[in-house]
Amino acid sequence: MVGARALPWRARPDLSGAILAVFAVALCLLVVLPIGWLVVFAFTGRGGGFTLANFRLLFSDPAFVEPLFTTLTLAVSVSLICCLVAAPLGWVVARTDMPLRRTVRFIVMASFVTPPFLGAIAWELLAAPNSGLLNQLRRASTGAGPEAVLFNVYTLGGLVFVVSCYTFPYVFVLVANALDRIPGELEDASSMLGGSAWRTARRVTIPLALPALAAGALIAFLQAMTLFGAPGILALPAGFHTMTTKIWSLFQYPPKPELAAAASLPLLLVTVVLLRAQAAVLGRRGYSVVGGRSGPPRPVALGPLRWPALALCLAVLSLPVFLPYLALLNAAFSRVPSQPLTVEGFTLEHVRFVFLELSATKLALKNTFLLGLLAATSGSLLALVISYLTARAAIRGHRVLAFLATAPIAIPAIALGVGLFLAYTRGPVVLYGTLWILLLAYVTIELPAAYQQLQAAFRTVSPELEEASRILGASRLRTLRDVTAPLLGPSLIATWCFVFVAVVRELSAAAILFTSETKVLSVLIFDLNESGDLAAIAVLGLTMLILTSAVIAAASRVPGLGGPLRVRHY
Amino acid sequence: MLLPDGRARAAGPAPGKITPELIEAAKKEGKAIWYTAVDLPVAERIAKAFEAKYPGIAMRVERSGGERIFQRIGQEYGSNIHAVDVVNSSDAAHFIVWKREGILAPYVPEDVALHYPAEHKDPDGLFASWRIWLSVIGYNTKLVKPEEAPKSFADLLDPKWSGKIVKGHPGYSGTIMTATFQISRDLGWEYFEKLARQKVMQVQSSADPPKKLALGERAVMADGNEYNLFQLKEKGEPVEIVYPTEGTPLIVGPSGVLKDAPHPNAARLLQSFLFSVEAQQLMVDSGGLRSMHALVKDKAGRKPLREIKLMKDDPAAVEKQADEIKARYSKYFKV
Numbered sequence: 001m002v003g004a005r006a007l008p009w010r011a012r013p014d015l016s017g018a019i020l021a022v023f024a025v026a027l028c029l030l031v032v033l034p035i036g037w038l039v040v041f042a043f044t045g046r047g048g049g050f051t052l053a054n055f056r057l058l059f060s061d062p063a064f065v066e067p068l069f070t071t072l073t074l075a076v077s078v079s080l081i082c083c084l085v086a087a088p089l090g091w092v093v094a095r096t097d098m099p100l101r102r103t104v105r106f107i108v109m110a111s112f113v114t115p116p117f118l119g120a121i122a123w124e125l126l127a128a129p130n131s132g133l134l135n136q137l138r139r140a141s142t143g144a145g146p147e148a149v150l151f152n153v154y155t156l157g158g159l160v161f162v163v164s165c166y167t168f169p170y171v172f173v174l175v176a177n178a179l180d181r182i183p184g185e186l187e188d189a190s191s192m193l194g195g196s197a198w199r200t201a202r203r204v205t206i207p208l209a210l211p212a213l214a215a216g217a218l219i220a221f222l223q224a225m226t227l228f229g230a231p232g233i234l235a236l237p238a239g240f241h242t243m244t245t246k247i248w249s250l251f252q253y254p255p256k257p258e259l260a261a262a263a264s265l266p267l268l269l270v271t272v273v274l275l276r277a278q279a280a281v282l283g284r285r286g287y288s289v290v291g292g293r294s295g296p297p298r299p300v301a302l303g304p305l306r307w308p309a310l311a312l313c314l315a316v317l318s319l320p321v322f323l324p325y326l327a328l329l330n331a332a333f334s335r336v337p338s339q340p341l342t343v344e345g346f347t348l349e350h351v352r353f354v355f356l357e358l359s360a361t362k363l364a365l366k367n368t369f370l371l372g373l374l375a376a377t378s379g380s381l382l383a384l385v386i387s388y389l390t391a392r393a394a395i396r397g398h399r400v401l402a403f404l405a406t407a408p409i410a411i412p413a414i415a416l417g418v419g420l421f422l423a424y425t426r427g428p429v430v431l432y433g434t435l436w437i438l439l440l441a442y443v444t445i446e447l448p449a450a451y452q453q454l455q456a457a458f459r460t461v462s463p464e465l466e467e468a469s470r471i472l473g474a475s476r477l478r479t480l481r482d483v484t485a486p487l488l489g490p491s492l493i494a495t496w497c498f499v500f501v502a503v504v505r506e507l508s509a510a511a512i513l514f515t516s517e518t519k520v521l522s523v524l525i526f527d528l529n530e531s532g533d534l535a536a537i538a539v540l541g542l543t544m545l546i547l548t549s550a551v552i553a554a555a556s557r558v559p560g561l562g563g564p565l566r567v568r569h570y
Numbered sequence: 571m572l573l574p575d576g577r578a579r580a581a582g583p584a585p586g587k588i589t590p591e592l593i594e595a596a597k598k599e600g601k602a603i604w605y606t607a608v609d610l611p612v613a614e615r616i617a618k619a620f621e622a623k624y625p626g627i628a629m630r631v632e633r634s635g636g637e638r639i640f641q642r643i644g645q646e647y648g649s650n651i652h653a654v655d656v657v658n659s660s661d662a663a664h665f666i667v668w669k670r671e672g673i674l675a676p677y678v679p680e681d682v683a684l685h686y687p688a689e690h691k692d693p694d695g696l697f698a699s700w701r702i703w704l705s706v707i708g709y710n711t712k713l714v715k716p717e718e719a720p721k722s723f724a725d726l727l728d729p730k731w732s733g734k735i736v737k738g739h740p741g742y743s744g745t746i747m748t749a750t751f752q753i754s755r756d757l758g759w760e761y762f763e764k765l766a767r768q769k770v771m772q773v774q775s776s777a778d779p780p781k782k783l784a785l786g787e788r789a790v791m792a793d794g795n796e797y798n799l800f801q802l803k804e805k806g807e808p809v810e811i812v813y814p815t816e817g818t819p820l821i822v823g824p825s826g827v828l829k830d831a832p833h834p835n836a837a838r839l840l841q842s843f844l845f846s847v848e849a850q851q852l853m854v855d856s857g858g859l860r861s862m863h864a865l866v867k868d869k870a871g872r873k874p875l876r877e878i879k880l881m882k883d884d885p886a887a888v889e890k891q892a893d894e895i896k897a898r899y900s901k902y903f904k905v
Contacts, residue, residue, distance in 0.1 A: 063900065131787035146713070154771065236739070236905050237771050252741055253641035254893060336807070338785040357614040359630045425649045433651040515646055516603065516632045516653050527634050530742065532778035533610055534785075 020397050023386060027404035030444045034419025035268075035411065041261035041422055054262035064263065067241040070156065071225055074242060077160045078224035079217045082168040085316060087213055089168075090175030095205060097299040098309045104317065105176065108169050111320040113548055115505030115522060116166040117229030118541045120153075121529060122324030123162050124233065125331055125538075127153040131338035133327060154238040162230050165320035167223045171216030178212030179205065197300050218278050222271055226412030228508035229522075233529055243267060244414050244508065251512060257422060264415035271410045325545075331538035350535035354543075358536065360524055368504055368521040369547065371435060375442035376500035380492060382443065383450035388480055391458035392466070402451075409448040416441060417512035433515045441509040446499045453498065457491035458484075497552045504548050582695035583676040585683035588842050595835035597626040602836040603653060604629060605643065607636040607660040607744055607823065608701065609777040609798055612857035619852055620843050627836055635775050636660035636744020636823075640667075647673060652830040655837035656844070658700050660776070661744025662822045663889035665697045675829040679842040685864040686845075690822075697826035700844055701853060702860040704796040704878070705749035705819040707812040708780060713789040722815040723757060726765060726792050733769040736788035738776040739905070741896050745776035749793050749819035750895055751888045752881040757816060759898060765792060766902040783809045793819075800858030800872060813873070817881040 045051035058064045089108075093101050126134050129152040138150040152158055182205060190200040228244040235245045243263060250260040302309055314322075331337035335345045354361055386405045390398040408416070420441050424431035431437040461484065469479040485492060507522040514523045521544055528537050586592075596602070602620070606613050610633045617629035634642070636659040646653055659665065668674050674696040682691055682698045690699035707726070709719045713734075720726050726735060738746035753761060771788055773779060779794030784807040796818075802809045825844055831837040843849055850861040855869055868874055888895075 066904075128785075128787050131782075131785040237773055239770075239772055239904055241905060249741070251641070251645075253637060253644060255641065255645065336784065338787070353611065353614070357618060358610070359614060359617055359628075360632070363630070430649060432649045433646065433653075515651055516605070516630075516642070528610070530635060530638075530778070531610055531633070531775040532773065532781040534781075536610075 017396075019389070020395050020401065023389070023401055024397075024404065026382075027386075027401065030440060030447070031404060031407050031411070034416055034423045034444075036419075037422035038261045038264055038268075038415060038419040041258045042265050043262075044258050046258065054259055057259070058262050058266075063241075064246065067243050067246045068266070070240055071243040073156065074160055074163065074231075075221045075225040078163045078167055079221040081160065081164040082171045082220040083213055083217050085164070086168045086171035086216060087175055087209075089313060089316060090172050090179060091201075091205070091209070092302075092309050092313060094176045094179035095201075095300055096302050096306075096309065098302055098306050098313070100310055104310070104313045107317050107321055108172050111166070111317070112169045113501055113505070113545060113552075114166060114320065114324065115229060115507065115544075116163065116227060117233055117507050117522065117526060117529075118328075118505075118537075118544070119166045119320060119324055120162050120230040120233035121525075121534065121537055121541070122327045123153050123158070123165075125327040125337060125534065126323055127151040127158065128338075129154065133330070133338070133340065134323075136338070136340075154234060156238065156240065159231060159234045159238065159242075161319075162234065163224050163227060165324075166230070167220045167227075168320070170219050170223060171213070174212045174216040174219070175209055178209045182208045201300065214281070215278065218274055222274065225270065226267055226414065226508070228414050228511065229505075229526075232507070232511070232526065244412070247414050247418065248511060251418075257418065260418050261422065264412065264418050267412040268410060268415055271412065275410055325542075328538040328541050331535050332542055334535075337534040337538065350539050354536050354539040360519060361540070363517075364519050364521045364524040365543075365547075367435060367438075367518060368544075369551070371438055371442060371520065372500045372503045372551070374439055375446065375503045376496045378439070379443045379446050379450050379499045380454070380496045383447060383454050383495065384485070384488070384492065385480070387451055387454040387458055388484060391455055392463060394476065402455075405451040406448045408444050411444075413441075413445050413506065413508035414512065416444060417509035420509070421512055432513070433518065435518050437513050438510060438518060438520065441513060442499075442503045442506060445506065445509065446502050449502070450495045450499055453495045454488065454491060457488050457495075461487045493555055493558060497555050500551060500555070501548060504544065582693060583678055585680040586677050586838055586842060587680050588839065592835055592839055593624060596624065596833070596839040599833040599836045600626065601628050601630070601833050602840045603632065603655045603832070604658070604840060605632045605639050605654045605656075606658040607634070607639055608658060608853075608857070608859075609633075609795065612797075612853065612859070615856060616844070616849055616852060619849060620840060623843065623848075624839065627839070629840075635742040636664065637740070637742050637747060640664045640744070643668075643673075652828070652832055654828055655831040655833050656825060656827055656840050658823055658825040658844075659744050660821060660823045661747050661888065661892075662699075662824055662883065662885035663748075663892060664744065665692070665824050665826060666885055666889045668826065669694070669696050673829055675827045675831065675834075675837075677827045677838050677841055679845040681842070681845040681847070681863060686862055687864075690862045692824075692826075697824040698845065699822050699862050700825035701823045702862060702875070703745075703821050703823070703858075704813075704880075705745050705776060705793045705821055706796045706799065707814050708783055708791045708794060708799050709810055709812065710783045710786055710789050711808040711810050713786065716810065719810065719812060720790060720814075721812065723753065723761060723792075724816070726790065727761070727768065731768055731790055734789040735765075735768055735792050736771040736773060736779045736782045736790070736794075737765075737792040738779055738794055739772055739774050739903075740899050742774035743776040744823075745795060745821050746793055747892060747895065748821050748883065748885075748888055749776075750899060751891060752817075752819040752883065753793075754895070755884075755887075756881055759902075762899065763902050766904075770903070772903060772905050780809065795858075797858030797860075801856075804858075804871075811873075813878050815879075817879045820880045820883045822883055822885070 042054055043050055045053060092098050093105050126132050129135060129149040135150050139148055186204050187200050190204045228248060231242040231245045235242055247260050247263050250256045330341050332350055333346055334341045335347050339345055386401050389395055390402045420437055424437050465483050466479050469483045507526060510520050510523050511526060525537050525540055613631045613633050617631050621629050639659055643654060676695040678695040686698055707720055740747040740750045776794045777798050779791035780798035780802055782788050783791055784802050796811060799809050799811045827837045827841050847863060847865050850863045850866045853859045854861050854866055860875055
């Protein structure tokens with residue numbers, strides 16, 4: 001046996017050093033290069049040379065200080081609201097006997113496909129103070145005067161609401177997945193000792209789910225802080241800036257990239273600090289319930305509350321999903337987007353305009369889906385190899401790879417966009433103006449999520465089968481291809497879909513990096529919003545949803561790999 | 571390439587005719603890319619007319635606000651990306667900059683040489699006024715009675731319009747940049763300082779305020795395109811135009827061919843087409859714009875330019891003050 005194991009080892013030279021070097025260099029190019037340029041520019045004056053002037057301006061000029069506070073208010077409020085909504089919803093779905101639990105879960109996932117900027121535009125249609133459909137409905141039903149405004153989306157409150165709608169799925173998934181994993185025995189023990197259902201929930205279930213909720217709160221905070229899409233639509237009419245819209249406006253003429261770089265750094269810094277704090281708090285948590293075989297979770301009987309609970313879930317889901325898509329459908333086929341659809345008001349004019357007249361449609365669709373496929377494929381493959389190397393401790397120094405692959409979590413997409421722009425508009429490699437720069441951005445942004453999903457998947461696959469393959473003489477790569485990948489099939493597909501969806505809905509980095517030849521759907525919609533072409537946006541948005549769903553459906557049917565989908569987030 | 575020779579340099583380049591050779595060469599290139607600030611449906615209609623007239627040449631329209639086009643070309647040219655063939659901005663000052671930077675190609679379409687007044691063409695033949703329009707006040711007739719509608723810019727400062735006004739942004743729109751310059755020159759910046767206290771709904775493009783009026787989202791627009799209001803009004807939407815008593819800002823949107831155009835022949839063919847009677851009449855009739863072409867007729871029912879009291883345009887001054895105007899505007903309006 002010793003000989004058999006030693007033989008292939010001697011027959012092939014140890015390539016781990018080389019592999020590590022290749023991947024480390026690749027990851028450095030992806031991550032370190034743009035961030036490096038960001039830092040260099042932030043400390044560079046207009047005429048070159050080291051300076052702190054950018055930061056002095058940043059922290060003294062009200063034009064920057066106000067957006068900073070607005071952004072903090074936004075992020076804290078969104079984080080709180082998401083936890084308040086997602087925690088009960090996650091619990092009801094994971095731990096009770098509410099009817100249609102799986103459907104509710106599926107719809108929450110579906111809301112993830114909606115880009116926040118599209119959601120924001122849909123909410124403009126619903127809740128613009130005067131023309132919003134909901135405000136019109138309210139006035140029509142109560143006979144209130146034209147001054148009566150139920151809900152004004154062009155306010156900080158409106159922005160908080162819209163961002164919460166499209167951030168709460170992150171928290172929901174974390175909480176629901178954590179609750180899924182809590183073994184039924186612990187709850188049984190509690191009830192056997194005389195604890196009531198509610199007491200069990202309070203004393204056992206909730207404490208066990210708290211770390212997931214804390215992680216969710218953090219992710220919601222970071223998402224809201226670094227989001228560009230929804231503020232990009234709503235902040236201007238509301239009359240304020242957030243940090244991300246401010247950074248974007250610094251790219252308008254006359255461009256001030258050094259200020260944009262300086263303004264990106266606080267976002268980066270806050271993210272790093274919070275992630276470190278999370279690691280410090282949760283890294284030593286004593287709630288390990290993994291290990292040993294455990295029974296399925298015990299559903300709590302809601303009794304007569306089952307249907308009200310479902311009604312509440314559906315009411316919550318009407319906000320990010322049902323109402324916005326109804327508004328988009330209405331706008332797509334109605335002569336005037338703000339008028340409820342009637343038979344005589346029905347028109348296919350907007351559909352015709354988008355597909356027959358709008359000359360950017362075809363190009364944007366092609367670019368978006370090409371980039372989605374490329375980024376999803378290369379991103380999941382990269383994540384697969386790296387998580388294999390780290391999960392199996394296959395090479396020395398694998399921890400460096402793990403760190404580099406997770407590092408982009410800390411980079412807000414808009415900051416990465418600025419960094420990539422600075423890095424690849426000057427030599428030696430000029431990528432600005434090509435699809436490659438967008439591909440780099442997308443892969444970098446999505447790598448951490450892809451890596452963490454596959455890393456988790458590897459933990460569930462026992463190494464014995466791989467060892468058998470290795471003993472029979474297969475190389476590591478061949479083992480990865482023939483044994484590990486098929487075992488990981490469903491997780492791999494889920495990761496692929498996750499990256500694909502994330503790319504299609506990405507706007508922050510794309511808004512900085514696109515050129516007319518490399519325009520993507522999200523940027524096209526953002527541009528159409530500039531001139532207020534709401535109907536065209538509605539048609540494009542619905543097209544985007546249909547095509548994305550079709551790609552996901554097709555991907556989950558790939559022979560040999562397909563399986564039930566479960567999108568998980570970092 | 572079929573470029574006009576430079577012998578007639580002193581009087582500008584010789585007029586560019588649409589010859590069969592030019593059409594053939596343009597078809598070989600197969601594509602024309604047009605950066606324009608004109609409202610998207612108008613732009614696409616013109617593009618479709620061009621494609622119908624010269625089959626085999628695919629048009630791509632890149633529409634965004636004039637200021638964003640200026641930024642985009644600056645950013646792309648700064649990275650040596652030459653993607654644009656023909657450019658039209660809504661801020662004539664941009665052409666002063668582009669001329670100075672030497673990125674425009676001399677090319678005078680025959681129609682421009684024969685039918686355009688001297689003050690609407692560049693003496694060196696680099697650009698000419700492709701379209702003319704106004705930035706006007708407007709209101710929604712369902713929300714405002716004609717007798718209560720504002721008659722002047724000063725009327726907009728009445729507290730009764732607080733929270734009811736929508737306006738474009740000079741940081742994105744060339745039209746609004748030009749209008750902001752003319753209004754601040756003639757009425758003083760105090761006007762904007764006071765207007766900013768009216769809880770104005772701020773949008774980007776000058777094409778958006780008319781659409782917000784039509785939606786019923788706001789009752790009054792403080793600035794925005796006259797041509798969008800013409801279109802909406804003629805479609806039966808409840809909007810009305812007001813030419814303010816102080817004078818109406820006049821906007822000139824020139825068009826020029828880029829020297830490094832990726833499709834140089836298609837670019838010249840497109841430029842010639844844009845200034846043809848056909849395209850100009852289309853732009854006027856269905857787009858609501860105004861033309862400087864001597865043979866183009868006004869559409870009935872629209873107030874002719876000569877009957878409107880205009881503010882004077884001054885691209886050279888806009889060019890000098892653009893950055894200051896943006897900065898000052900942001901200070902008052904917070905965005």
